[in-house]
Amino acid sequence: MKKNVAIIGAGFSGAVIAHQLAKAGHQVEVFESRSHIAGNCYSERDAETSVMVHVYGPHIFHTDNERVWKFVNEFGEFMPFVNRVKAITNDRVFTLPINLLTINQFFNKTFRPAEAQQFLAEQGDKTIENPVTFEDQALRFVGRDLYEAFFKTYTVKQWGLQPSELPASILKRLPVRFNYDDNYFSHKYQGMPKDGYTAIVEKILNVPGITVHLSTPFKPEQKGDYDHVFYSGPIDAWFGHRDGRLPYRTLDFEVHRDQGDYQGNAVINYCDSAKPYTRITEHKHFSPWEQHEGTLCYFEYSRQCEEGDTPYYPIRLARDKVQLEKYVKLAQDEPNVTFIGRLGTYRYLDMDVTIDEALKVADKFLACATENAPMPAFVIDPLA
Structure with a gap:
């Protein structure tokens, strides 16, 4: 019927x-x-630079789900794209997620994988047997130095809460690798729609x-x-x-246009308090198969969602x-x-x-x- x-x-x-x-x-x-x-996945060409912009912030497609991958590919061509995130903390640049290069750079070492794994285990706080909070999880598995450099302040900027107030499950999504793999995701299928997400949804x-x-x-x-x-x-x-408003975080974007290449990478996180924003995303690098003389960046700020704001992250x-x-x-x-x-x-x-x-x-x-x-x-x- x-x-x-x-x-x-x-x-x-x-x-x-x-x-x-x-x-x-x-x-x-x-x-x-x-x-x-297309909701928050909406993308469009910037009138000044012709760069394909992820209007509500960057979206990188990644999945292990065969059905989903076949489905989206029915509606547009997906180009190869690997998200290689950089992080700035204490005026130094590192790779994320934390991997063997990050560990060796941060501690000024030349560890092999097994050595790095043993070293990091020694850094962890063994008195925390069952991590309950984000802070517990970080201190238990990466130690105080890496926690304070990459997670503590960034988390406060992103969530508006102390890591001791957040559940450990948030950090469990972030891997630590003991090789030089700096692919932010580990899924079988990763890519970016050649003509943007809006074109995909339009065809759907x-x-x-x-x-x-x-x-x-x-x-x-x-x-x-x-x-x-x-x-x-x-x-x-x-x-x-x-029964009251459920709490969300929302995002504000400060748009910066320039010529050439602003930061040399799609995503750079700012993990300490030196900058008020959480990250800068340079959108031309999400479409590396295209060439543009101009560039467009988003300086991203997170705050509590209020009435009239666009809700992004349920807390x-x-x-x-x-x-x-x-x-x-x-x-x-x-x-x-x-x-x-x-x-x-x-x-x-x-x-x-x-x-x-x-x-x-x-x-x-x-x-x-x-x-x-x-x-x-x-x-x-x-x-x-």
């Missing part, structure tokens, strides 16, 4: 679900409050049965006009923030769990609405995970439609 579906948000979550449902014969309307598609949405409404907010009271609604906005906003502290649980319960009691994506499930998601989950949500909806069964509010548990 053909369903009439509304999807709120034209980022990857909404676009992928819209694509899959429309291909299966359902009628889909996509509502986007912004004036463009280019399916008969999909209508896109830009600059058109969707109100919860409109849900009765549709058989089902998929919502990728902030979960607390759907319910009018009745998800332990003290926020009770508040999130209330919204999850409200969502589960909301008929014919499924909450999706980073904002709808209040979880930090990379692009590949976002697309994978969107494909699974679409699979679930199509199965439910076939069986005439109700669609759940969440396909992926946001409290897990």
Whole structure:
């Protein structure tokens, strides 16, 4: 039976679900409050330099998921790209993630891998048996010197919180390598869309049965006009923030244009307090197959998200769990609405995970439609 579906948000979550449902014969309307598609992955050519700009900050595609990689490659050519991040601390430049070169440079050594591993183990604080906080995790596994040089101040700038207030799980995503591999990611597939992310999303949405409404907010009271609604906005906003606003970090970008090459690399982190920004991203280096005389950089600042700001990173502290649980319960009691994506499930998601989950949500909806069964509010548990 053909369903009439509304999807709120034209980022990857909404676009992928819209694509899959429309291909299966359902009628889909996509509502986007912004004036463009692609959400925070939106990219466009800078009018002055012709550089392809990641307008809401850099996005590098990386995944081990075969289905996701095949899916995105249906809609555009992905060029090889390896993210090689540099870090400046105490007026010295290092490579990230921490690897054998970083360790040898920082400590002025010439360690072989086994020697570096033993040395770092000796630096770690063995009195911390079960790391609970970000600070515990860093001190236990890399020691105080590396922690203070690369993580402590950067974390305060990025999250607005002391590392002792953040969960250890945040640091567990950052690897330490005992070789000279400075590829920031370790996934099988890594790349950058040749024509930008906006072109990819545009093609994903280019399916008969999909209508896109830009600059058109969707109100919860409109849900009765549709058989089902998929919502990728902030979960607390759907319910009018009745239990308070869930905390996010947002980003401000100071744009700098120049001639030539500004910093010689796509991403350089500023890990100490000498600079107020967390990093500088030079966007021409995200498209190394192109040549541009001019250049464009983002000086990136992180701060607490306020009303009217663009939410980027859910903070998800332990003290926020009770508040999130209330919204999850409200969502589960909301008929014919499924909450999706980073904002709808209040979880930090990379692009590949976002697309994978969107494909699974679409699979679930199509199965439910076939069986005439109700669609759940969440396909992926946001409290897990």
